[in-house]
Amino acid sequence: MNDVLIIGGGLAGLTAGMYCRMRKLSATVVDAGRPGGQLVSLYGDKPVHDWPGHVNVVANDLAQQLLDHALELGVEVVSGHKVDDLTRTDDGFEAQARDVLSGEVHRYGGRAVIIAIGGGAYEPRRLRVPGEDQLTEECLTYRMPDRARAAGRDVVVIGGGDSGLESAQSAHQAGGRVTMVQALDRFTGMETNIERVDAMNIRRHFNTRVRSLEIEDGRLRAVVAQTKGAPEPLRLPCDYLVVNIGQAVNLEGVKRWGVEVEGSQIKVDGHMRTSVEGVLACGDVVTYDGKYKLLLTAASEGCVAANSAYQYVRKPTRVTMTDLYS
Numbered sequence: 001m002n003d004v005l006i007i008g009g010g011l012a013g014l015t016a017g018m019y020c021r022m023r024k025l026s027a028t029v030v031d032a033g034r035p036g037g038q039l040v041s042l043y044g045d046k047p048v049h050d051w052p053g054h055v056n057v058v059a060n061d062l063a064q065q066l067l068d069h070a071l072e073l074g075v076e077v078v079s080g081h082k083v084d085d086l087t088r089t090d091d092g093f094e095a096q097a098r099d100v101l102s103g104e105v106h107r108y109g110g111r112a113v114i115i116a117i118g119g120g121a122y123e124p125r126r127l128r129v130p131g132e133d134q135l136t137e138e139c140l141t142y143r144m145p146d147r148a149r150a151a152g153r154d155v156v157v158i159g160g161g162d163s164g165l166e167s168a169q170s171a172h173q174a175g176g177r178v179t180m181v182q183a184l185d186r187f188t189g190m191e192t193n194i195e196r197v198d199a200m201n202i203r204r205h206f207n208t209r210v211r212s213l214e215i216e217d218g219r220l221r222a223v224v225a226q227t228k229g230a231p232e233p234l235r236l237p238c239d240y241l242v243v244n245i246g247q248a249v250n251l252e253g254v255k256r257w258g259v260e261v262e263g264s265q266i267k268v269d270g271h272m273r274t275s276v277e278g279v280l281a282c283g284d285v286v287t288y289d290g291k292y293k294l295l296l297t298a299a300s301e302g303c304v305a306a307n308s309a310y311q312y313v314r315k316p317t318r319v320t321m322t323d324l325y326s
């Protein structure tokens with residue numbers, strides 16, 4: 001039995017694990033995929049510009065540093081086990097997890113639990129246009145574009161939030177001819193990302209939605225899109241399509257665990273406590289007044305959740321942070 005069982009090994013879960021060890025709590029992180037979460041699964045090659053102490057750090061490298069740090073502090077990390085169920089036991093909680101390859105069932109116990117599952121099992125939003133399902137990774141991705149594939153190709157990026165803006169930059173830097181298509185009348189990402197895309201003179205079409213795809217012999221040739229108010233649709237030559245229009249979040253599992261959710265997120269208080277005593281949550285999966293979905297806030301919340309788990313498990317008469325300074 002662990003002192004703390006952490007479900008999800010993205011930035012929030014790994015930081016929570018590190019902080020548990022700072023408090024001398026035993027901690028196991030169980031992740032459905034690869035530890036590192038979105039850093040490795042969605043944008044491994046992308047430079048991160050807002051991690052303190054690094055002007056920029058490649059996402060894969062940041063994830064590796066965090067994992068090394070967690071392991072060094074004694075966090076147990078399990079990959080490829082997806083937690084399906086969480087139940088209360090006499091002395092804490094038991095999670096039932098499934099090996100995503102073999103289907104084998106594993107059980108993990110914790111006196112307290114921290115849920116850090118980000119967007120849950122990643123399900124990208126699709127365009128839902130005919131032909132989309134028949135395209136392969138060679139010409140369609142819902143993640144950051146593969147730089148080797150983007151080089152020398154006509155790349156169309158759908159979506160004007162941070163993911164789309166960063167995909168466009170990455171494809172441009174890799175030598176792709178990039179056009180962005182955004183349904184709204186403006187980009188919605190951070191100013192720095194918009195400035196970089198402006199500086200690269202990346203073509204863009206606002207108020208524009210994809211209507212169909214031109215596909216010949218299984219290969220993508222063009223994207224047909226309609227701009228609001230325009231008499232004719234646009235035909236954008238394209239042999240590599242990048243769709244970054246968000247993720248469909250599925251928290252059905254979490255609801256089954258008895259934790260109160262609001263929309264597609266878990267409600268927490270300032271201590272990262274959920275509606276179930278002994279179950280904390282942190283990272284992209286949580287909501288509270290003033291929540292930002294960022295690496296830095298995920299790390300901060302991981303620290304808060306770990307300290308709350310410490311209070312729940314050890315019940316110290318007094319909690320100070322100064323014991324962590326030495």
Ligand SMILES: Cc1cc2nc3c(=O)[nH]c(=O)nc-3n(C[C@H](O)[C@H](O)[C@H](O)COP(=O)(O)OP(=O)(O)OC[C@H]3O[C@@H](n4cnc5c(N)ncnc54)[C@H](O)[C@@H]3O)c2cc1C
Nearest residue numbers: 008010011012032033037038083117118283284293294295
């Ligand atoms: C393209 C893109 C670029 C971004 N760039 C930046 C940036 O430059 N700076 C910044 O601050 N933020 C950035 N973000 C946001 C940042 O990545 C997230 O806020 C952060 O990764 C959230 O971390 P997390 O640990 O909460 O979730 P995640 O990273 O999503 O990790 C959750 C983990 O939980 C696991 N999991 C899910 N369900 C289960 C289950 N049932 N059982 C076990 N494991 C499970 C998943 O496999 C995953 O590893 C970006 C996001 C995107 C999409």
